[in-house]
Amino acid sequence: GQGKARTFLARPAVTKTGTAVRVQVNIADPRDVDTIDIATCDGVGLMRTEFLFGKTLPDEETQYRAYRKVLEWAGEKPVTIRTVDAGGDKPVPGFTVEEGNPFLGLRGIRLSLARPDIFRIQIRALLRAAPHGNLKIMFPMIATSAEYESAAALFAEERAALAARGIAQKMPPLGIMVEVPSVAIAPEAFTGVAFLSIGSNDLTQYVMAAARDNAAVAHLNSVRHPAVLRLIASVAAFGRETGIVVSLCGDAGGDPASIPSLLEAGLRDLSVAPAQLAMAKAAIADVPV
Numbered sequence: 001g002q003g004k005a006r007t008f009l010a011r012p013a014v015t016k017t018g019t020a021v022r023v024q025v026n027i028a029d030p031r032d033v034d035t036i037d038i039a040t041c042d043g044v045g046l047m048r049t050e051f052l053f054g055k056t057l058p059d060e061e062t063q064y065r066a067y068r069k070v071l072e073w074a075g076e077k078p079v080t081i082r083t084v085d086a087g088g089d090k091p092v093p094g095f096t097v098e099e100g101n102p103f104l105g106l107r108g109i110r111l112s113l114a115r116p117d118i119f120r121i122q123i124r125a126l127l128r129a130a131p132h133g134n135l136k137i138m139f140p141m142i143a144t145s146a147e148y149e150s151a152a153a154l155f156a157e158e159r160a161a162l163a164a165r166g167i168a169q170k171m172p173p174l175g176i177m178v179e180v181p182s183v184a185i186a187p188e189a190f191t192g193v194a195f196l197s198i199g200s201n202d203l204t205q206y207v208m209a210a211a212r213d214n215a216a217v218a219h220l221n222s223v224r225h226p227a228v229l230r231l232i233a234s235v236a237a238f239g240r241e242t243g244i245v246v247s248l249c250g251d252a253g254g255d256p257a258s259i260p261s262l263l264e265a266g267l268r269d270l271s272v273a274p275a276q277l278a279m280a281k282a283a284i285a286d287v288p289v
């Protein structure tokens with residue numbers, strides 16, 4: 001139970017047979033870190049930035065302050081900030097579009113690339129925050145390597161523009177979410193990325209054709225379906241072959257019932273909701289891999 005699990009919080013996560021597992025946390029708001037002891041985790045594996053995109057679109061300074069706060073809290077530990085994943089189940093007034101099939105529409109990186117005026121503001125805030133910690137950037141909903149190249153090119157352009165104005169900035173490592181089946185099936189198009197992070201929430205819904213927000217099909221939405229696990233295992237193998245770190249930041253990573261399957265699939269790097277951190281570490285300690 002929770003009491004026993006809490007004793008695991010202070011220690012690094014290891015399996016029953018002594019294999020180290022990196023366990024990071026997912027956050028959705030910079031205030032989340034006020035109640036997390038950085039010593040209990042290996043950094044931030046996913047910082048969602050949609051919270052900033054509420055009733056009005058956030059300006060560069062507001063974003064910069066939010067990112068910098070989390071970077072300074074984490075110190076030398078990595079903080080993986082995801083560029084805005086609007087659309088799908090996350091509508092943003094003034095940004096997302098009305099569409100018939102939003103989970104298959106203009107969401108995540110597709111929308112950011114369609115609205116570079118808005119995306120460039122976030123990019124500048126991230127580049128300026130980067131010198132204040134160990135920042136990594138992650139793009140959501142990547143389906144093709146062309147999307148990654150386009151997003152990386154915008155980062156390079158904005159970096160050069162900031163440097164020309166004498167503004168402090170730094171180019172962080174750029175990685176992608178693996179949450180569209182095209183990437184999980186053919187990852188060899190992405191040998192140039194700095195890291196891969198499996199988004200099991202979306203990957204599962206797209207593999208099973210079962211919307212993540214529809215209770216009527218929730219029984220189909222399992223990361224432990226062999227089709228989903230086989231994809232995860234092949235992405236983990238791709239990571240071992242190429243030396244590209246593969247982590248998982250979907251909700252399954254914090255689910256004690258799914259953790260054995262994820263570790264057996266070859267993953268050694270999970271990012272979980274803060275409330276799941278102790279339970280996840282306790283579950284890892286029971287797995288003989």
Ligand code: PEP
Nearest residue numbers: 179199200201202249250
């Ligand atoms: C995922 O899809 O698993 C994920 C981590 O991203 P989100 O839940 O924000 O879509």
Ligand code: MG
Nearest residue numbers: 179199201202
């Ligand atoms: Mg997702």
